[in-house]
Amino acid sequence: MIAAHLPALQVVLPLISAPLMVLVRRGGIAYGLMLTVAWISLLISLLLAQQVAEFGPISYHIGNWPPPWGIEYRVDALSSFVLVLVSLAGAVVVPYSRRSVMSEVPQALHYLFYSMFALCLTGLLGITITGDAFNIFVFLEISSLSTYVLIALGRDRRALTAAYQYLIMGTIGATFIVIGVGLLYLMTGSLNLVDIAQRLPAVAEKRPVLAALAFLTVGISLKLALFPLHLWLPNAYTYAPSSISAFLAATATKVSVYVLIRFYYSVFGDSLVFRDLQILLVLSIAAMITASLAAIYQNNLKRLFAYSSVAQIGYITLGLSLDSVGGLSAAIVHLFNHALAKGALFMLIGGIMLRTGDVTLSHAAGLARRMPVTALGIVIAGLTLIGVPGTAGFVSKWALITASLEAGRWWLVPLIVASSLLAVAYVWRFVEAAYLREPPPESQEKNEAPWSMLVPAWLMVALSIYFGVDTRFTLGGATRAAQMLLGVGG
Structure with missing residues (x-):
């Protein structure tokens, strides 16, 4: 029951x-x-x-x-x-x-x-x-x-x-979304997503429908932090x-x-969304490069990885813009894999905040000696963001590269690689501070974060590694979802 x-x-x-x-x-x-x-x-x-x-x-x-x-x-x-x-x-x-x-x-x-x-x-x-x-x-x-x-x-x-x-x-963003929903209701007389999708083809070319698509795109893009x-x-x-x-x-x-x-x-259909100039593709590339560059120049670890999130969202929307099973699968699997890595990073950084009261790179000097378990976790999660083989990030970036080649857009591959190299640069800033600098004289002793914080954070780190090897749930689930959305047989 x-x-x-x-x-x-x-x-x-x-x-x-x-x-x-x-x-x-x-x-x-x-x-x-x-x-x-x-x-x-x-x-x-x-x-x-x-x-x-x-x-x-x-x-x-x-x-x-x-x-x-x-x-x-x-x-x-x-x-x-x-x-x-x-x-x-x-x-x-x-x-x-x-x-x-x-x-x-x-x-x-x-x-x-x-x-x-x-x-x-x-x-x-x-x-x-x-x-x-x-x-x-x-x-x-x-x-x-x-x-x-x-x-x-x-x-x-x-x-x-x-x-x-x-x-x-x-x-x-919420105002734009509710206006878009209102326009869909005006044209279809329904609020059920499946029912709207069935009624929409009869009025797909009407201006209110196109306006609804525009309002929803901008409103949701504000919520998901799509560049700019x-x-x-x-x-x-x-x-x-x-x-x-x-x-x-x-x-x-x-x-x-x-x-x-x-x-x-599920509602508009990819033929209506992607038939014109793909502004989503342009914004995704801008996010991948610009936000990664911005991350390199941050001194606060939380802000550094916040800009990294904007760049990683660019990978996800890039997969959407390819309008294919491969591209959509890459977008959905990166949605999952990036969540694991970024959740782990911010939890580990929270441990640094607890022990040092600050999360700037200057306070991270010699962190690997004072908080070795925390520092190692941040490095592994950072490798996931870069997309190093053996991590979940590699799976999603490889899927994105494969989808780009299948779509005949080979020129996207060097851009994806360039963005990943920029990720190397901002992750290296932490590695350099934590492993290659001397800790302040007043904080030479080890002072690791509590286990109640380390265990959950390392669970996310471990999952980032596990799903880099076993992709049945992540990539398999993403592929099944993409096939369902595009009406392609499994």
């Missing part, structure tokens, strides 16, 4: 837990409840992924109202893949956050932190599982509003400015509490990419 309601439980459990945490107003109880909900969410997402793999897409009707009249939760090859990613990130970051939050967030606000975390998780899972266009907007706002609060809880006063900047740009709409991201990642930087880097932009893929392929 419970198995039939897993799609609803995926969203309802974290949603109900949020107000409960506010009612108890105890940080310890809120943490325990959040930890339980996060791990149950991971279990549910794995069970849903198994059901989809065995029996095909799941359609769950809220209140037994059949779509398109009622709201539908729909789990298919793509959404099950992203659900696993989001719930995995939550299940790993929550145990990590206990020690980190104690040092970075006032104790009186701990219950509020976990309540907002639960709402953020609710929104991200809801975006991924819903089959209703307006529900996507609602869950997007739930995750965004809670994220603004979480960022503002950072102990640096600049966190308030970062949260406000994100709020302004996020609100603009990424200005909110560096400050948000830099000044948020460490656990939130890790969670957002692993999930927020990835779920926004999922929304873009869903509208492009």
Whole structure:
């Protein structure tokens, strides 16, 4: 009986837990409840992924109202893949956050932190599982509003400015999205994504439909930090509490990419989206090169890897712009692999923040002697960003190169390689500081991060290595999702 309601439980459990945490107003109880909900969410997402793999897409009707009249939760090859990613990130970051939050967030606000975390998780899972266009907007706002609060809880006063900047740009993006959804409803009379896709061909050439495509593209691009709409991201990642930087880097932009893929392929159809000049291709290349160059010149480790995220998003959208099974597979698998690496990096950097109070490169001098386990983890995760063979990053970059050659765009290969070489440069800045510089005289002794922070971070590092060898779930799942979206037989 419970198995039939897993799609609803995926969203309802974290949603109900949020107000409960506010009612108890105890940080310890809120943490325990959040930890339980996060791990149950991971279990549910794995069970849903198994059901989809065995029996095909799941359609769950809220209140037994059949779509398109009622709201539908729909789990298919793509959404099950992203659900696993989001719930995995939550299940790993929550145990990590206990020690980190104690040092970075006032104790009186701990219950509020976990309540907002639960709402953020609710929104991200809801975006991924819903089959209703307006529900996507609602869950997007739930995750965004809670994220603004979480960022503002950072102990640096600049966190308030970062949260406000994100709020302004996020609100603009949300406005564009709801206008796009409204135009689709105007032309089709439906909000169900499957129903819209069936009705849209009859009015595909109408101006409101093209306007809806434009509004949704710009609005979602703001949310996923596509260059040059990424200005909110560096400050948000830099000044948020460490656990939130890790969670957002692993999930927020990835779920926004999922929304873009869903509208492009499941609603509008690739023929309508990619028939004209591919501005997405140009912006993706600009992100890969420009953001990587910007990362090289950063002195703050969080800001350095925040700009790296903008560049890595460029790889994902580059795969989308190729409009092929190979390109879409590369985009989806890099969405997953980059989330693992970046989540690990920000969690490890949080350990540095805990022990040194600063995450600048100057404070990282001699870090390999003081925090050897942390330093090694950052290097391995950095190798994943570069795309060194044996890491998950190599799998997705190789898939992207292969898709570029299959599409006859060989000239993209040197650009992908050049961007990877730029990643070598900014990762080397950390290696040079941590391994080749002398530590300050006052901090010669070892002072490694607590195991409660190291174990979750190293779990993500280990997964980055594991999925560089075993690609059945990542590349295999991404390929099945791409074939489903493009209507190609497996």
